[in-house]
Amino acid sequence: MRPTDRKYLKSHEWCKIENGIATIGISDHAVSHLSDLVFLDLPAKGSSVTAGESFGEIESVKAVSSLYSPVSGEVVDSNTQLPDNLEWLAQEPFGKAWMMKVRVTSQSPDLIDAAAYDAHCKAEG
Amino acid sequence: MRLRVMLDGAADASWNMAVDEALLTAGDRATLRFYGWSPHAVSLGWFQRWTDFADVPADVAVVRRLTGGGAIHHGDEVTFSLTCDAAVLPGDIAASYRLLHDAAVAAMRRLGVPCSRLDAGAHQQARPDQRWCFAVPGRDDVVTARGKLLGSAQRRTRAPRPRILHHGSIVLRRPALTPFTAALADAIDDDPATVERLRAALTTGIADALDLIPAPGTLSPAEHALATHLQATRYRDPAFVRRR
Numbered sequence: 260m261r262p263t264d265r266k267y268l269k270s271h272e273w274c275k276i277e278n279g280i281a282t283i284g285i286s287d288h289a290v291s292h293l294s295d296l297v298f299l300d301l302p303a304k305g306s307s308v309t310a311g312e313s314f315g316e317i318e319s320v321k322a323v324s325s326l327y328s329p330v331s332g333e334v335v336d337s338n339t340q341l342p343d344n345l346e347w348l349a350q351e352p353f354g355k356a357w358m359m360k361v362r363v364t365s366q367s368p369d370l371i372d373a374a375a376y377d378a379h380c381k382a383e384g
Numbered sequence: 385m386r387l388r389v390m391l392d393g394a395a396d397a398s399w400n401m402a403v404d405e406a407l408l409t410a411g412d413r414a415t416l417r418f419y420g421w422s423p424h425a426v427s428l429g430w431f432q433r434w435t436d437f438a439d440v441p442a443d444v445a446v447v448r449r450l451t452g453g454g455a456i457h458h459g460d461e462v463t464f465s466l467t468c469d470a471a472v473l474p475g476d477i478a479a480s481y482r483l484l485h486d487a488a489v490a491a492m493r494r495l496g497v498p499c500s501r502l503d504a505g506a507h508q509q510a511r512p513d514q515r516w517c518f519a520v521p522g523r524d525d526v527v528t529a530r531g532k533l534l535g536s537a538q539r540r541t542r543a544p545r546p547r548i549l550h551h552g553s554i555v556l557r558r559p560a561l562t563p564f565t566a567a568l569a570d571a572i573d574d575d576p577a578t579v580e581r582l583r584a585a586l587t588t589g590i591a592d593a594l595d596l597i598p599a600p601g602t603l604s605p606a607e608h609a610l611a612t613h614l615q616a617t618r619y620r621d622p623a624f625v626r627r628r
Binding site: 269270291292293294297298300311312313316318319320321322323324325327383384 | 429430431450451452453454475476477478481517536537538539540541542543546
């Protein structure tokens with residue numbers, strides 16, 4: 260079972276909300292399907308993101324994949340070290356490989372808990 | 385389920401990329417589209433820096449692809465795009481390349497091209513020191529004894545629905561800016577009849593690999609309208625090429 264202290268999107272982003280601030284990243288399942296990571300683009304501090312819409316992009320094996328935000332709000336921090344340390348995503352996808360922190364104004368209605376997300380990953384293969 | 389097959393002619397680079405994005409975002413079915421490049425052009429991978437290509441002659445058009453990987457000088461080649469719902473291809477990206485590359489290898493071998501898929505080494509990366517897609521073959525790439533023959537790249541989206549755009553470029557004759565590629569012309573006649581036979585063989589091979597039934601088709605009015613909009617607002621805009 261993946262961490263139960265956060266919610267997940269079926270597009271494989273996770274979101275942990277504490278005191279109105281959401282920490283957001285992507286799951287181990289996403290990282291294993293992406294394999295060799297090459298580039299990562301994250302939003303700058305101070306920009307806005309919208310729940311369900313793309314907030315960044317990641318390239319691996321010549322494939323660009325969009326990253327989708329679980330919440331709407333203002334980006335209050337961005338993990339600027341991560342694009343130069345992409346191996347963190349494989350090492351600690353739920354820890355130091357967080358991508359951004361957002362002051363939440365609303366959440367995606369599509370967020371699911373860890374058990375439902377585990378079942379989704381199992382079904383997706 | 386059907387695989388719409390579009391046999392397009394050679395077109396401007398901005399139109400080629402606009403149509404592929406329209407098929408990815410407005411399309412709701414699987415489409416295999418063949419096309420060519422007139423005039424010849426260079427396409428940059430999504431994350432590449434255009435300043436790394438300052439040596440491209442001014443009379444060569446440069447366009448940015450939605451897909452990743454390294455740059456390609458599109459001259460005489462057999463180019464195709466596959467757009468489909470994500471469930472049609474493996475979720476594992478490397479596995480999806482292997483599936484499509486094996487179909488392409490089988491198609492080209494049927495025409496007498498001695499090619500194979502590399503099953504060792506590292507995956508190629510689009511770093512500044514490896515800026516051309518065809519420069520150094522990597523794991524799962526399709527090669528001949530002369531070098532890399534097929535360039536591939538993808539874009540994967542989840543909204544509004546999970547979709548994949550896969551680009552494939554098979555070199556017919558070596559382009560001026562990338563003389564290190566392999567080419568079909570090394571092994572077989574490079575006349576129009578050969579190109580048609582290869583398109584047909586690729587269609588059969590890819591349709592079989594995806595368990596789809598090929599059927600000829602064209603752009604829908606909505607897809608055409610979106611492609612026209614994307615060409616004008618995105619792919620013809622120099623700022624879009626220079627966004628990185």
